Amino acid sequence: MGKRIGIENSLAAAEAIMMANVDVVAAYPITPQTHIVEHLSELVADGELDAEFIPVESEHAAMSVCCGSSAVGARTFTCTSSQGLALMNEIVFIAPSLRLPIVMILANRSMSGPLSIWNDHTDVMSIRDCGWIQVFTENGQEIFDHVMFAFRVAEDPKISLPLIVNVDGFTLTHVIEPIEYWDQETVTKYLPDFKPVNVLDPDHPVTMGAFGMPSIFTEAKKSQDQALINSKPGIVQAWEEMGKLTGRHYRPVETNCAEDAETVFLTMGSFGETVSIAVDELRKQGKPVGQIKIRLWRPFPFEEFRQAVQGVKKIIIVDRAISYGGPGGPVAGEIRSLLYGEDNMPVITNFLCGLAGRDVTPEDYIAMYEKSEAMKGIVREEDYIFYGVRE
Amino acid sequence: MEAINVYAARLVSKKEYFTPGHRACQGCAEALAVRMVAKALGNNVVVACATGCMEIISSPLPFTNWKVPWIHVAFENSSSVISGAEAGVKALIRKGKRIDKGTVFLGMGGDGATCDIGLQFLSGAFERGHNFVYVCYDNEAYMNTGVQRSSSTPFGASTTTSPSGKVKPGQVTWKKNMPEIAAAHNIPYVATACPSYPFDLLRKVEKAARTKGPAYVHILSVCPTGWRIPPAKAIWIGRLAVETGVFPLYEVENGKYRINIEVPEIKPVEEYLKPQGRFRHLTPELIEQIQTRVTKDYQKLKAKTTV
Ligand SMILES: Cc1ncc(C[n+]2csc(CCOP(=O)(O)OP(=O)(O)O)c2C)c(N)n1
Numbered sequence: 228m229g230k231r232i233g234i235e236n237s238l239a240a241a242e243a244i245m246m247a248n249v250d251v252v253a254a255y256p257i258t259p260q261t262h263i264v265e266h267l268s269e270l271v272a273d274g275e276l277d278a279e280f281i282p283v284e285s286e287h288a289a290m291s292v293c294c295g296s297s298a299v300g301a302r303t304f305t306c307t308s309s310q311g312l313a314l315m316n317e318i319v320f321i322a323p324s325l326r327l328p329i330v331m332i333l334a335n336r337s338m339s340g341p342l343s344i345w346n347d348h349t350d351v352m353s354i355r356d357c358g359w360i361q362v363f364t365e366n367g368q369e370i371f372d373h374v375m376f377a378f379r380v381a382e383d384p385k386i387s388l389p390l391i392v393n394v395d396g397f398t399l400t401h402v403i404e405p406i407e408y409w410d411q412e413t414v415t416k417y418l419p420d421f422k423p424v425n426v427l428d429p430d431h432p433v434t435m436g437a438f439g440m441p442s443i444f445t446e447a448k449k450s451q452d453q454a455l456i457n458s459k460p461g462i463v464q465a466w467e468e469m470g471k472l473t474g475r476h477y478r479p480v481e482t483n484c485a486e487d488a489e490t491v492f493l494t495m496g497s498f499g500e501t502v503s504i505a506v507d508e509l510r511k512q513g514k515p516v517g518q519i520k521i522r523l524w525r526p527f528p529f530e531e532f533r534q535a536v537q538g539v540k541k542i543i544i545v546d547r548a549i550s551y552g553g554p555g556g557p558v559a560g561e562i563r564s565l566l567y568g569e570d571n572m573p574v575i576t577n578f579l580c581g582l583a584g585r586d587v588t589p590e591d592y593i594a595m596y597e598k599s600e601a602m603k604g605i606v607r608e609e610d611y612i613f614y615g616v617r618e
Numbered sequence: 619m620e621a622i623n624v625y626a627a628r629l630v631s632k633k634e635y636f637t638p639g640h641r642a643c644q645g646c647a648e649a650l651a652v653r654m655v656a657k658a659l660g661n662n663v664v665v666a667c668a669t670g671c672m673e674i675i676s677s678p679l680p681f682t683n684w685k686v687p688w689i690h691v692a693f694e695n696s697s698s699v700i701s702g703a704e705a706g707v708k709a710l711i712r713k714g715k716r717i718d719k720g721t722v723f724l725g726m727g728g729d730g731a732t733c734d735i736g737l738q739f740l741s742g743a744f745e746r747g748h749n750f751v752y753v754c755y756d757n758e759a760y761m762n763t764g765v766q767r768s769s770s771t772p773f774g775a776s777t778t779t780s781p782s783g784k785v786k787p788g789q790v791t792w793k794k795n796m797p798e799i800a801a802a803h804n805i806p807y808v809a810t811a812c813p814s815y816p817f818d819l820l821r822k823v824e825k826a827a828r829t830k831g832p833a834y835v836h837i838l839s840v841c842p843t844g845w846r847i848p849p850a851k852a853i854w855i856g857r858l859a860v861e862t863g864v865f866p867l868y869e870v871e872n873g874k875y876r877i878n879i880e881v882p883e884i885k886p887v888e889e890y891l892k893p894q895g896r897f898r899h900l901t902p903e904l905i906e907q908i909q910t911r912v913t914k915d916y917q918k919l920k921a922k923t924t925v
């Protein structure tokens with residue numbers, strides 16, 4: 228393994244992308260993603276990274292350029308947040324249908340309005356059904372590791388799908404952490420050269436992005452869905468091999484004190500670290516509490532999730548996005564529907580919090596736990612609570 | 619000149635890269651233009667195509683009319699997609715991962731894709747200076763979605779969203795001058811063309827392909843369906859567009875303007891407008907207004923001509 232250094236997570240992410248020997252970067256600046264692309268352009272300007280850095284005029288163009296470069300077989304990266312993701316939305320849905328293994332870091336930020344540059348998950352939840360592989364990270368080391376993971380998984384010829392690494396804006400992008408870099412040898416061992424399945428090459432012409440009549444559209448879409456579902460073994464294998472090389476073991480669903488827990492917190496992204504402090508405290512008080520973190524959001528790891536909640540009586544789901552007028556936050560809505568009808572189905576309580584960067588402390592999680600304990604059974608109107616809101 | 623026009627046909631390659639069997643309407647001069655562009659570029663090309671008639675008629679899954687590598691992503695972004703392809707290949711060649719075959723990169727779209735929804739994308743690609751050719755097939759409306767107006771629809775034309783009515787004469791705005799907008803980016807090569815003048819068109823596309831940096835070719839593409847003319851009249855109408863000065867054929871090479879098809883005697887615009895259903899409702903006053911504008915624009919263009 229390489230050296231361990233204290234560095235801002237965004238800069239480390241950019242350096243990981245450099246070490247992954249990216250060929251094309253196309254991006255448009257938006258807070259809190261900016262430090263990643265600024266550093267990438269510096270690395271190109273200094274000749275440290277041999278890549279085409281394309282300073283496009285919009286995020287829509289960024290994703291469009293990425294489609295073109297990935298289609299000619301270039302290793303391709305982009306990075307955005309919130310409004311930028313919304314602007315590129317059209318092409319975000321097209322890239323997986325073209326099976327283009329673009330890698331994107333999404334520096335999660337709330338969506339306007341009111342305008343806010345701060346962190347929550349409303350951006351990523353808006354593209355839940357876009358067909359990309361989607362993973363969440365919790366700290367700088369995980370971001371660095373997941374850059375390598377992202378290219379390896381996306382470009383795996385058995386997978387060939389775009390991949391989003393979710394990184395909480397500011398909370399993760401703008402902090403300095405100790406990060407263990409990979410040495411180049413490990414990178415080379417882990418990440419093979421990009422060998423595209425289909426490529427735009429005059430010697431072997433192909434047609435990409437054809438027009439689908441109703442008689443063939445459903446078949447095309449089913450095969451796309453199947454491709455995403457089938458990506459899971461490759462994803463798990465990529466984490467296992469990373470574990471062997473780095474000693475850091477990632478899984479689709481990760482747990483802490485969950486084996487004998489009656490109540491578990493469920494989070495995604497950086498909130499997991501704060502929850503673990505609350506779990507320690509509650510355990511000290513003798514409460515049977517644990518936590519579950521979903522690392523792999525798409526394809527959803529059903530098996531691992533069911534296993535993780537086996538024997539659990541209550542799940543406290545922390546949502547960081549609103550489904551206006553819907554049946555709870557987007558994560559809670561999904562978990563409820565996937566557990567529906569199971570024997571001994573756990574009770575689910577759903578808190579919406581941490582919107583647009585508002586802090587959620589260990590004490591807040593303890594308060595959420597106490598509030599859920601006070602709830603008896605499934606109380607529909609209390610299933611969906613804005614935590615800590617001033618009325 | 620006469621002799622070249624008679625014999626040059628034999629010099630043109632018989633190879634087709636945009637093949638027969640596509641689903642365009644009878645007499646579609648846009649499909650004809652695409653065929654000529656493909657012919658001029660040969661097989662060493664990568665094509666990014668915008669949504670629109672030409673995409674729909676040539677790529678019904680699982681069929682294709684393209685013998686060259688071709689990609690369609692969306693409506694507005696073929697200039698960005700081709701920027702990415704060009705940049706990707708450049709990086710791969712530099713890093714020794716792909717051999718340099720001198721491939722040409724072609725972005726293409728209709729007038730809607732180019733002058734309206736994709737203008738920002740194209741401007742960005744010009745400004746960044748990618749080595750690519752962009753061809754706009756201008757049939758003066760959104761034909762694929764049912765003949766709605768675009769900013770490239772001429773004054774007075776009746777379309778489904780600029781219908782001629784009791785108080786409105788059809789399109790009330792003047793056609794956006796897209797070749798001038800392209801030229802204002804100071805790119806090395808801009809040209810107008812029309813498949814009614816095939817050798818001029820082929821020559822310009824070949825020249826665009828040889829140009830280092832961005833090149834733009836704006837092709838007037840007669841659409842019998844949207845213009846409401848008989849399919850057999852498409853070539854003739856294209857000729858009239860040039861002969862009346864409505865659509866002059868010129869090029870701008872490194873800022874120098876040259877009119878390529880000199881019309882000895884400009885015909886009255888009425889001859890061009892009258893046969894087309896989309897202009898049927900025009901009054902003599904409106905035709906006069908159009909004549910004045912066409913004459914003025916033509917003189918303006920002539921004044922820029924230095925060669
Ligand atoms: C973002 C978006 N808006 C609208 C459309 C619908 N649409 C598809 S093709 C088209 C018009 C195409 O017009 P043009 O570019 O002039 O090409 P033509 O069909 O006339 O050749 C429109 C409006 C779309 N596909 N995408």
Ligand code: SF4
Pocket residue numbers: 641642643644645646647648649671675757761762840841842843844
């Ligand atoms: S509508 Fe017009 S442009 Fe479209 S295929 Fe038919 S003739 Fe060609």
Ligand SMILES: [Mg+2]
Pocket residue numbers: 728729730755756757758759760761
């Ligand atoms: Mg059109």
